[in-house]
Amino acid sequence: MSLTPDHFDSQPAELLRSGRPVLAGISGGRDSMALLSLLSGMEGCRVIACHVHHGLRPEADEEAQFVREYAASAGVPCVWRRADVAGMAHVQGISTEEAARKTRQNLFLEWAAEYPGALVALAHHRNDQQETALLHLCRGASGIHGMSPVSIWANGLTVVRPLLNFSRKEITAYLEEKNIPWREDASNQSTEYTRNALRHHVVPRLNEIFRRDTSLSFSRACRIENQIRTALAQALEAMDLTDPQGRLYLPGVNRLPQELKQCAVHHYLRQQSVPDLTEAAVLRVMKILDADGPSRTSLPGGKMAVRKEKRLFVKDAPPQINKGEPRPADTAGGI
The missing domain is CATH 3.40.50.620 (HUPs)
Incomplete structure (x- = not known):
């Protein structure tokens, strides 16, 4: 081309x-x-x-x-x-x-x-x-x-x-x-x-x-995955799961089936620009959806997820004190 x-x-x-x-x-x-x-x-x-x-x-x-x-x-x-x-x-x-x-x-x-x-x-x-x-x-x-x-x-x-x-x-x-x-x-x-x-x-x-050049196969796979993600994001947006302040409204989220609930949490964390988002991080956040569970958990990129008054939101975590600098994140393409 x-x-x-x-x-x-x-x-x-x-x-x-x-x-x-x-x-x-x-x-x-x-x-x-x-x-x-x-x-x-x-x-x-x-x-x-x-x-x-x-x-x-x-x-x-x-x-x-x-x-x-x-x-x-x-x-x-x-x-x-x-x-x-x-x-x-x-x-x-x-x-x-x-x-x-x-x-x-x-x-x-x-x-x-x-x-x-x-x-x-x-x-x-x-x-x-x-x-x-x-x-x-x-x-x-x-x-x-x-x-x-x-x-x-x-x-x-x-x-x-x-x-x-x-x-x-x-x-x-x-x-x-x-x-x-x-x-x-x-x-x-x-x-x-x-x-x-x-x-x-x-x-x-x-x-x-x-x-062969395997980047072509990855490019096609990413294009298909992005189409699926876009469709899922549009469906989640139509469910109106956030409040006027942009926080995730937990009573609405907790009514969803487990798989869709996890997708809603993952989608919300990506919207909040949480970097290097892994399944382990999403599962930690899933635990704080329960009112009887912990009310906060750490996230990559110096952020944390907090549950308060039936809402979930992301904020910057307190600065680390007397700790070595983490290994560079190798994020996508530099920006």
């Missing part, structure tokens, strides 16, 4: 061509540089390059300068910000990866305030989708689901991922054909992190065993 805007899925393409400002996350890496090139040449697309300097690697200064200079050469507006990700992780008692993700989402929300009606564009591709699905599957995070071409963040921003149907190999070929430069993040080669270990060891072995 040719890597052109004409081959984007119809829903993201329609949004990108709508004339709304498009805040494109540009790290300077391979995938985001392809995204910037494609969007800058896309008819009707008002792209703004958005770069976050995480302050975590020595080469971050050079990468920020590279993105600014390339955007200027392409005639694309560029906004960027330096952030103290390590400081946030320490103060909030969360992983560096989770702090980076929170930082990016907060900055996109600030930038969106400067560009009314803006949506966010991210450069996740088909191989990212496979790695994400494998992570969810192996962690017990409710099956083989991945990222959607269009989704809504908890802060209300619309997010599009127009490259989900394209492979890393196709993106590299596009960059080489167009003579577009990019910067390699050396940490991507380290197998210390789970996602990188899957990328460098597990996925190549799967391709070798099945003698």
Whole structure:
């Protein structure tokens, strides 16, 4: 498949061509540089390059300068910000990866305030989708689901991922054909992190065993799973299980069959942006639905679920004290 805007899925393409400002996350890496090139040449697309300097690697200064200079050469507006990700992780008692993700989402929300009606564009591709699905599957995070071409963040921003149907190999070929430069993040080669270990060891072995590009199969499976999840979410929304404050109303939830009750809890926790959501975490929350059970439980990402006055809600947990920093979360595609 040719890597052109004409081959984007119809829903993201329609949004990108709508004339709304498009805040494109540009790290300077391979995938985001392809995204910037494609969007800058896309008819009707008002792209703004958005770069976050995480302050975590020595080469971050050079990468920020590279993105600014390339955007200027392409005639694309560029906004960027330096952030103290390590400081946030320490103060909030969360992983560096989770702090980076929170930082990016907060900055996109600030930038969106400067560009009314803006949506966010991210450069996740088909191989990212496979790695994400494998992570969810192996962690017990409710099956083989991945990222959607269009989704809504908890802060209300619309997010599009127009490259989900394209492979890393196709993106590299596009960059080489167009003579577009990019910067390699050396940490991507380290197998210390789970996602990188899957990328460098597990996925190549799967391709070798099945003698084909298995990312295509994962892409199809994720697309079907996302359709099922969308239908289930629409059914749960129609049940009106939350109160005006957005808390889960437990008398209504407890009337549901057990399987649907668990789905309702899982759906609510995802709406509250609980990261790395596993079956074990959902089952812990299920225990506090009972008035005779515990009234709160911990959740990933420095959050906790609380039962109060027949309502369930999620809030930030108190900061950890005198504890080592958790292992990075290897979250999907970085945002």
